[in-house]
Amino acid sequence: MRLTRRTAVLGLAATALSACMPGAAPAPGATFRPAPNPAFDAWVAGFRARALARGIAPATFDAAFRGAGYLPDVVERDRNQTESTRTLEDYLAIAASDERVSKGRAALARHQATLDAVAGRYGVPAHVVTAVWGLESFYGERRGAVPVISATATLAFDARRGAFFEDQLIAALRILQNGDITPARMTGSWAGAMGHTQFIPTSYIAYAVDFDGDGRRDIWSDNPVDALASAASYLARSGWVRGQPWGIEVVLPEGFDRASAGRGNRRSVASWAALGVVPADGGALPDHGPAEILPPAGGRGPAFMIFRNFSVLLRYNNAESYAIGVGHLSDRLRGGGPLRTAFGPDARGMTLADRKRLQQQLTAKGFDAGTADGVIGAKTEAAIRAYQRSQGLPETGVPSMGLLQRLG
Numbered sequence: 001m002r003l004t005r006r007t008a009v010l011g012l013a014a015t016a017l018s019a020c021m022p023g024a025a026p027a028p029g030a031t032f033r034p035a036p037n038p039a040f041d042a043w044v045a046g047f048r049a050r051a052l053a054r055g056i057a058p059a060t061f062d063a064a065f066r067g068a069g070y071l072p073d074v075v076e077r078d079r080n081q082t083e084s085t086r087t088l089e090d091y092l093a094i095a096a097s098d099e100r101v102s103k104g105r106a107a108l109a110r111h112q113a114t115l116d117a118v119a120g121r122y123g124v125p126a127h128v129v130t131a132v133w134g135l136e137s138f139y140g141e142r143r144g145a146v147p148v149i150s151a152t153a154t155l156a157f158d159a160r161r162g163a164f165f166e167d168q169l170i171a172a173l174r175i176l177q178n179g180d181i182t183p184a185r186m187t188g189s190w191a192g193a194m195g196h197t198q199f200i201p202t203s204y205i206a207y208a209v210d211f212d213g214d215g216r217r218d219i220w221s222d223n224p225v226d227a228l229a230s231a232a233s234y235l236a237r238s239g240w241v242r243g244q245p246w247g248i249e250v251v252l253p254e255g256f257d258r259a260s261a262g263r264g265n266r267r268s269v270a271s272w273a274a275l276g277v278v279p280a281d282g283g284a285l286p287d288h289g290p291a292e293i294l295p296p297a298g299g300r301g302p303a304f305m306i307f308r309n310f311s312v313l314l315r316y317n318n319a320e321s322y323a324i325g326v327g328h329l330s331d332r333l334r335g336g337g338p339l340r341t342a343f344g345p346d347a348r349g350m351t352l353a354d355r356k357r358l359q360q361q362l363t364a365k366g367f368d369a370g371t372a373d374g375v376i377g378a379k380t381e382a383a384i385r386a387y388q389r390s391q392g393l394p395e396t397g398v399p400s401m402g403l404l405q406r407l408g
């Protein structure tokens with residue numbers, strides 16, 4: 001989701017990677033149907049006056065709220081955001097999964113002409129725009145079907161982050177008033193992130209563009225042209241530097257002083273090279289101006305040297321994992337390979353390959369662990385529990401090497 005300031009303001013990004021996990025599947029059971037709520041109706045009546053005072057026409061308001069209502073599932077989702085800290089390894093396994101890479105390469109080829117035109121105007125290369133698209137909505141497959149007026153009104157009414165969402169609701173009404181979209185077609189995520197680019201309404205107003213020239217800025221329709229240009233517009237306006245990569249994977253020298261790394265510790269590429277930092281791919285470090293080093297997360301796995309464009313990606317969604325995810329996916333879409341440095345064993349002593357094998361074995365034995373991607377999610381945990389139950393073992397749902405050995 002992917003809410004830049006979006007995420008920053010909503011407080012999703014810093015710890016809750018799962019909350020902005022790319023292409024998160026809809027929660028089972030959530031229908032997002034309005035439920036009667038007299039307190040909400042009273043709130044809407046009061047809000048109407050505030051909206052009109054902020055320039056929303058009565059006709060716009062009334063058309064927007066015809067059929068809109070309080071969405072209990074939205075509040076439920078807002079209250080139950082998992083604060084789980086997904087590892088960077090898990091995040092990247094999902095963000096640059098085989099499926100997301102292959103679909104992205106196909107999308108890049110299919111929309112090459114549009115993406116070239118977009119790159120010409122905004123300076124953001126085709127593979128970067130496509131990677132953003134891939135993380136935001138799985139290349140348009142997961143644009144979200146929740147009515148935006150109802151979702152933002154529900155969150156504005158629900159006082160937890162009321163002021164922020166009242167602004168989003170006003171922005172959504174402005175979009176309707178401008179005629180870019182009809183209320184029925186204005187859909188998005190449960191938190192009001194809309195269309196291919198998952199723009200919240202204020203981001204839409206600031207950055208969306210009409211690239212095909214039909215007079216409407218349409219980020220919702222099957223045709224992604226306006227959306228792709230809008231994502232590029234967002235990055236360009238956030239300071240994207242033409243011709244500069246986001247960063248590259250590097251290998252740090254033995255005894256590298258981690259205190260010199262991290263965001264905010266900017267040095268010339270020559271000075272990093274002098275300290276012994278080398279590209280993971282070999283050769284010389286490319287010089288795209290002052291750079292920072294992101295050391296391996298939690299002391300294991302790949303390190304990165306990042307340039308200014310990394311912080312531009314953070315403007316789209318303020319989570320380092322997201323920016324690394326977009327950057328790495330974009331490299332993959334351009335034909336690059338997987339990261340060179342393995343993450344190594346996790347806290348339970350299991351490597352990615354071990355976890356994949358565990359999932360495969362569970363599924364092979366009739367305990368469906370879902371896609372064998374090495375990411376232990378709810379489905380794998382349920383499969384482990386079911387297997388443990390079948391074996392008369394304590395039902396922990398926790399993966400382990402012992403379990404893997406037992407499975408064969």
Ligand code: CA
Nearest residue numbers: 210214216218
């Ligand atoms: Ca258009």
